[in-house]
Amino acid sequence: MHTEAAFSSEFPSVVADDTLGPSSYQAALFHLRQGLQALCDLSPGADPAKKEEHEQLVALQKQVLQLLHIHFAPNSEEAGTQFGNVLRHHRDEAKLTQEQVADYSGLSLSYIRKLEQGSKPPSRNVLLALCSVPDLKLVPPEVTSLPAIREYGFRLAPNWYVSPTFDSLQMLHDFSQQLNGGGGSVEQTYVYMDHQSATDWIQLCNTPSYVAAFRDSMPHSAIARRLREVVGQVGLDVIALGPGDGKSEVRLVQQIREESDRPNIRFYLFDVSQPLLSSAFKHAADTFGDDPGLFVCGIQGNFHQLPRYMQLHYTPARSHRRRVYVMLGATIGNIDNEPQFFQSAFAGAAPGDLLIFDVGLVFTDSIEPAFLKQHDPVLSRPIPDGHQRWLAGPLQRYCRDMTAVSFSVLLDTKRPLAGSYGLQVMAQVKLPGQQTKEFCMWQVRRYQSSSLVQCLHDLGWEHVGQIPFTGSKARPPQGVFMFQKQLPKLKH
Secondary structure (H helix, E strand, C coil): CCCCCCCCCCCCCCCCCCCCCCCHHHHHHHHHHHHHHHHHHCCCCCCHHHHHHHHHHHHHHHHHHHHHHHHHCCCHHHHHHHHHHHHHHHHHHHCCCHHHHHHHHCCCHHHHHHHHHCCCCCCHHHHHHHHCCHHHCCCHHHHHCCHHHHHHHHHHCCCEEECCCCCHHHHHHHHHHHHCCCEEECCHHHHHCCHHHHHHHHHHCCCHHHHHHHHCCCCHHHHHHHHHHHHCCCEEEEEEECCCCCHHHHHHHHHHHHCCCCCCEEEEEEECCHHHHHHHHHHHHHHHCCCCCEEEEEEECCHHHHHHCHHHHCCCCHHHEEEEEEECCCHHHHCCCHHHHHHHHCCCCCCCCEEEEEEEECCCCCCCHHHHHHHCHHHHCCCCHHHHHHHHHHHHHHCCCCCEEEEEEEEECCCCCCCCEEEEEEEEEEEHHHEEEEEEEEEEEEECHHHHHHHHHHCCEEEEEEEEECCCCCCCCEEEEEEEECCCCCCC
């Protein structure tokens, strides 16, 4: 069955500001697909006659879906061709080259070529960029009346999903209880949860030094190219785990879209912090606008419990789609036990799925404390004020009787992955009567490449890509790793 035109999400829209609403075709498609899934989940039991009837019903439902697609699917190719003709005509009238249009509009030359060829329908942001070029004399009503824009405008109506088992208030209560206990290591999701922590983090990761070190240096284009080399031109479910404000993940999806002949991307933003998720979702929706090849959805939840979110693992036709789990911003380095996390969090991954993440790398194979203290800059300089402000916030808000707090960095060489080490940001909390207690508020890791590759290989993931990058001389080398889930090996 051909399903390339089926863009609908398995998540119902619970928040929508689109006034157009879905077309009759999209509504019929959605309900038929849901019905097919329910039919497939219905067990016919052991009775052979009932099994045969069940198979016939499933086959009939698939035929109905196929007929719906053949006879009633919107012709997006025709719409793309129409706009391509309009753009080419205006460009010729203005006596501009494709290179000049790309330069003036801020779009890539390859994108302009694909628009004129009709292989890519324009998004709202693309139309605005082209209309801003005076010499083209494109009139918004002229281009926004195209069938593709009218037909698919509903598809980016904001969508949001919260698991019934997810309880952020209980998590904050547990966090408060821990901070009022005797000390210990804070699970990293807690330091991003409340609104003030989220605000402090967004301010921190948008400072010039952070942007230069982690965002501008991130090889988004190279990642996207390698991804398409591995999976080809299939539909993608890009699942961004812990995206923060989502800026790096959105840039990556933009590049993935650039590498696509016919983009068919579901972009899921998955975060435990509601304010961070809101910020990331708004940024993604504003960026992609009415892009006909993209669907954006926000999911509030804990990625440590990822297998519970069965909606992400519902893929009715695996042959034409791939899931891509993405963890950027060195998020892996915040995990307490990486091998255990890889095994449990991605238990729902299917063969062919991709896992992409970036990490900080070790300077050498030596993890001798004396060597590390000499060569790792984090161990020889004070903790930046922005980090201290962000990490002190939860202690000030939830730790009763705290009179002062100071921070230091502790070296941790007893890690589950060979050759790796950790840097723990320790908070020394002062209480009345000269009492103190200590919390590990934040932690980052440095990894040995071969150890990471071996760990994931043992869990059934093939290493399919590694892209080094660096943000500054004062920071350790970094790398983006890409893995693909393999079929389980047969036992002889």
